[in-house]
Amino acid sequence: MQKLYTDPLTKGMLLLEDWTNKIATSKYNPFYYHGALPQFFLWVLFLTGLLLFAYYIPTIDNAYASEKLINAWTSVDYITNTIPFGAVFRGMHRYAGDAMVLTIVLHVLRVWFTDRYRQYRIVQWLSGVVLLLMVLFIGQTGYYLVWDDRSLILTRMTVSAFDALPLIGGPLKTWFLNGEEITNLTLSNFLFIHIGLSFGLLFGLWIHYVRMQRPVITPPPAINYILVAILLMVVAWMPIASGNMAQLTQQPTSFEIDWFFLWPYWMMANMPLGAYWLVLIVGTVLLCLIPYTAKTPPVEAAEVVLNKCTGCSLCSKDCPYNAIEMVPAPAGSRFKLLATVKEFRCSGCGVCVGACAFDAIDLPNLLDTDVTSQIKALVQN
Ligand code: HEM
Ligand code: SF4
Ligand code: SF4
Structure with a gap:
């Protein structure tokens, strides 16, 4: 116990929290809601996603043939430019996703630096790693759904990455595209993965919480209001816009990176695909092994x-x-x-x-x- 609180990481984290207490008071210190913050953004994502889902059409039909197109890109355009507050909901959905990743990182650093991640907390840590991978993949599928230039290039890069995998690469590619090439069924699949995995998060969270008697899963209302206000300000400051409609006959070569979700694509673009998979797999295994690296005396159970x-x-x-x-x-x-x-x-x-x-x-x-x-x-x- 004595060693724990003199550890430089723990001490640093506690000092930071102490300093934040002086500004925000302990009741509103966001560090004390490190797990509740991503959970809050998940609810925002579900609510705003519901509106987007109501008007989204998962097809690539007639992608550039007619004036009155009805497809994924035009439905997103309709949500953004025609539906009242559609752009606000779309923006909140995008930025709540980014905020969720940011607060998950904060949460992981908090539990790691304060030594609350191993031994009897192993289920929380390992389920957390799975949740993190799921959140990243859900976010990426969100980018495919817009069906603009970027969606097309990301889809093609993912297919190339699967192609580089021996044995399982082929089946993964067929599963991902819902066939052998990009069709309407591909976008239905993206929508299914995006929504299905989001509900899967709830199951993952149940496992994450099952060993805790009273997990803190809701920040106080004042923090929630402030977070929603911040989201709205960011939406007003940086409104979301789609790129050009994807056209299968063209091959876009560059795209804007969202560093919260799309960094794996930056890696894909900058290293051989074999090395990309190696870094991803070894990184995940190392993350899972972190709780086993600390040398601590065995716990004396009651x-x-x-x-x-x-x-x-x-x-x-x-x-x-x-x-x-x-x-x-x-x-x-x-x-x-x-x-x-x-x-x-x-x-x-x-x-x-x-x-x-x-x-x-x-x-x-x-x-x-x-x-x-x-x-x-x-x-x-
Ligand atoms: C969807 C993302 C996640 C959500 C919503 C979430 C939520 C939470 C919540 C609400 C708690 C209880 C905190 C408390 O009562 O103080 C918690 C605990 C914990 N989480 Fe997460 N978490 C997520 C991802 C992760 C990740 C990625 C990791 C690590 C890889 C992780 C590791 C842990 C650990 C070790 C605990 C136990 C901490 C303790 O007992 O004080 N979580 N999580
Ligand atoms: S150990 Fe003590 S507190 Fe627990 S059930 Fe027995 S008497 Fe009650
Ligand atoms: S010491 Fe008692 S209260 Fe603490 S974890 Fe063990 S059984 Fe539970």
């Missing part, structure tokens, strides 16, 4: 004193990591339930010891006097 436990469940309700399960008490007991500790989930935090009024749960090798002397040492540091 222990229930069987003959003292009354089965009152207070410890189970208070445990932050859902590590205490109430099971039926053995035959002959005066009580109905008995607390049992799932050791692999226990952080050794001692909250249960404080919750129990019957001295029926202990942390082995950690006496009250030890805790007091450790706290004194920390305060003096």
Whole structure:
């Protein structure tokens, strides 16, 4: 414990938070809502996406043949220029996506730098890596849906990247294009992936939260209002516009990068595709391995004193990591339930010891006097 709070990364992060507290007060300090912020932007994305979905038409038909086209590009144009507030909703959808990535990065740095990412938090970390990959891919499919020059070049680059993969490349390409070449069915597939994976995020988040008793998933209303106001200001400052309508007969060669979502395409353009996949795969594996790199003493899980436990469940309700399960008490007991500790989930935090009024749960090798002397040492540091 002593070592933890003297670690330079942790100390730096806590100093930054302390400094932010002086400006924003602890109630409105955004660092304390590091996980709730991306969750908030996800709700904004769902709401604004609903409006876009209502008017979006996933086809590439007649891409440049007639004056009165009805296809993906013209439907996006209709949303932006004809529907009241359509441009605002489109802009909010785009920038909420960027903000989600930004706040996920903040969230990851926060949990990493404050040492809240390993051992009993491993499920949160690993599910977080999957969520991050999903968010990035969902954002990229959003760029394909506009069906402008950039969408076309990104689609073709993705196909080339799949082509470079041995064995699975071919099937992946067919799945991605929904056939062997770009057709109307390709855009239906992009829309399906974009929306389907977004709902998949909810399942991923359920796994992310399942081991936490009280995850903080909503920022206070004042922060939400400020975030919406910031989004609106950014939309007014940098309105979103599509490029030219995609034309399959042409081959655009350059496009504007959104560094939040499209950096993999920058990599694709600047390195051999084999190296691109290698960097992506090794990067993901390293991210997954981060929690296993820290050298820390094993956690001493809490222990229930069987003959003292009354089965009152207070410890189970208070445990932050859902590590205490109430099971039926053995035959002959005066009580109905008995607390049992799932050791692999226990952080050794001692909250249960404080919750129990019957001295029926202990942390082995950690006496009250030890805790007091450790706290004194920390305060003096
Ligand atoms: C869709 C993106 C994500 C959302 C909405 C999200 C949301 C959250 C929320 C609300 C919490 C609870 C925070 C608290 O109660 O203080 C949390 C915890 C956590 N998240 Fe995420 N998260 C996301 C992505 C990630 C990623 C990419 C990682 C790491 C690779 C990650 C790692 C963790 C860890 C380790 C915890 C536990 C922290 C603790 O116990 O204090 N999360 N997340
Ligand atoms: S020490 Fe107690 S409260 Fe803390 S995680 Fe373990 S069982 Fe839960
Ligand atoms: S708080 Fe104490 S008495 Fe109540 S269930 Fe937990 S260990 Fe048993």
